[in-house]
Amino acid sequence: MAFDNLSEKLQNVFKQLRSKGSLTEADVRAALKEVKMALLEADVNFKVVRQFTKTVQEKAIGQDVMNGLNPGQMVIKIVHDELVSLMGNDKAELPLKPGNEITVYMMIGLQGAGKTTTAAKLAGKLKAKGRKPLLAACDVYRPAAVKQLEVNGAKVGVDVFSMGDRKNPVDIAKAAVEHAKASGYNVVLLDTAGRLQIDEQMMDELVAIRQAVTVDASVLVVDAMTGQEAVHVAQTFQEKVGIDGVILTKLDGDTRGGAALSIKAICGKPIFYVGMGEKLEDLEQFYPDRMANRILGMGDVLSLIEKAQANIDEEKARDLEKRVRKAQFTFDDYLDSMEQMRKMGGIGSILSMMPGMTGGKAQELESMVDEKDLARKEAIVHSMTKAERANPDLLNLSRKQRIAKGAGVNIAEVNRFVKQFDQTRKMMKQMPGMMKGRGKRRGGFGGFNLPF
Incomplete structure (x- = not known):
């Protein structure tokens, strides 16, 4: 997982804390210095790390902790609770309108982040929850983008609306919503075009789509392997287009994972899901408390049980x-x-x-x-x-x-x-x-x- 190196380093720090019968302020400061370095090496935003360690230190050197029966365990609990807070406390749900009212999601992001595959993964999740989703192929620029969406849609059993690659994406989005209304679909996922880098034309097109159809949530798909660049991408999309939340892909890869710990704090937007593999079922709901457990080596038994079920x-x-x-x-x-x-x-x-x-x-x-x-x-x-x-x-x-x-x-x-x-x-x-x-x-x- 992305946080493997961070987990090992934090566990080594906490092993030293647990071995001490009592703690001094110097012990706490030395431990938090190691925590700070581990977070920075995991590519967590510097401002986020500075505020995080400051908050933990203020709570950890309080009288209740220092004079407690097990101060080492108390410090670990404080770190855990602050990690959860950093990532948003509670799980964030994508908005869904009741009954047959149509909910529209606009899937946005840079090329290569896994947006098209993620759109199909999300559609599959919604179908499993009893919804009737429709994927709309609005990427008319990338070769074979429409075909890729159709193939992935077929794999998860979700229909794909396409007008080929010669129509305007705004017109495709409008037509997809109208088709959904006429055909009984209650969720539309607009798979928009990505670019190799952020450009004005890309942003203008996304704004035009938002103006043409009622978008209930703009979902930014970002590649966790790009580290702090993912946070920069999220900030730019938030300023130019507006985003309602994020899906982080490739969090299972050999990456430092700092984006997951930085996005909520920097952009104020939650993480809805995380991609944990290449298969179309490898999309997990993001739970801040469970992710904190994984980071601190406490496991994630609840997610394991849900996966088994x-x-x-x-x-x-x-x-x-x-x-x-x-x-x-x-x-x-x-x-x-x-x-x-x-x-x-x-x-x-x-x-x-x-x-x-x-x-x-x-x-x-x-x-x-x-x-x-x-x-x-x-x-x-x-x-x-x-x-x-x-x-x-x-x-x-x-x-x-x-x-x-x-x-x-x-x-x-x-x-x-x-x-x-x-x-x-x-x-x-x-x-x-x-x-x-x-x-x-x-x-x-x-x-x-x-x-x-």
């Missing part, structure tokens, strides 16, 4: 648990487990939300999972017949040789995988007895913690 078939999960308890786990169940893990963003995404899993630890554990090895194992399973997947006991030598040939691996690899699978089933057989007296632990497997 959104991507895992509950009936399948319950059925899987029953079979696990009866030691009836099959190769088909293995494939389902791998698919569920992928839907949740893969092992890296899951680990990043676990408490204590800052960059180094998460990467270390992730590196222990060989993706190529998992792919070979899936190929082995796919090379089995339906009967073999349902009943692993059928796998004799000749069957294994056929499977190895079909999967493109040697027989030793098939034998090793089948042996691991068999050991796992035996271990599962012992689970009910091992768990007696510990109460029910529903959903303890979830398909993710299989030892192979």
Whole structure:
């Protein structure tokens, strides 16, 4: 995640604070000096860092903290609360008109920020909430922009309104809203053109669209990897066009993430969503408190649970648990487990939300999972017949040789995988007895913690 380096540095600072039985003002000042450097290295705006550390210091050297039973923990709580405040305290929701009234969002931003993909991601989110969204292709300049929107719209099951690339974007926006009214859509997302850099022509066109149709929210899409430049872009769009909020893309990448901690403080506008991957489902609601938890290495279990609920078939999960308890786990169940893990963003995404899993630890554990090895194992399973997947006991030598040939691996690899699978089933057989007296632990497997 973007804040991995910042998380590690802050945890090192706080580890020193927790190790002290009591704190002096000098201890707090020294710790906050390290915090300040960590924030600056994460590309957080200098003015924001200066105000942040000043506020934390004023609260941290108060009598209640310094004379408390655990001053180190109190300082960490103050830092956490100020991080939440910095990012906006509560989650920000995009405005939505009731019933069949049409809500119009104008998606704006520079070329390369991921605006068109984000428009489709957002449309997919709205559809999942029961809305009937329409994507409008208003970018007539970038080659294949209309086609890209149509392809992504089809992937999320959302219709796209297009008039080609020879019409005026203002006319397209007006026609899209009229089409939505006539056809029963209740949300219109205008995918406007971006530029490689901010220019007057771009701004004038956006202003003209806002004047031609009633826009309920101008949503700025900015690339988190551009650091403080993202904040500058947000400021310029706010001055020239007006923005209602921001979606930060590529926050899962190798970036310092300072934009997320600076935009609200500098522009006064909230972050609605963050892009956490390239897949069309990789758009997460932005919760300041949960992001603060991630930054401080406390994990984000609530988001992990929500992601599981959104991507895992509950009936399948319950059925899987029953079979696990009866030691009836099959190769088909293995494939389902791998698919569920992928839907949740893969092992890296899951680990990043676990408490204590800052960059180094998460990467270390992730590196222990060989993706190529998992792919070979899936190929082995796919090379089995339906009967073999349902009943692993059928796998004799000749069957294994056929499977190895079909999967493109040697027989030793098939034998090793089948042996691991068999050991796992035996271990599962012992689970009910091992768990007696510990109460029910529903959903303890979830398909993710299989030892192979």
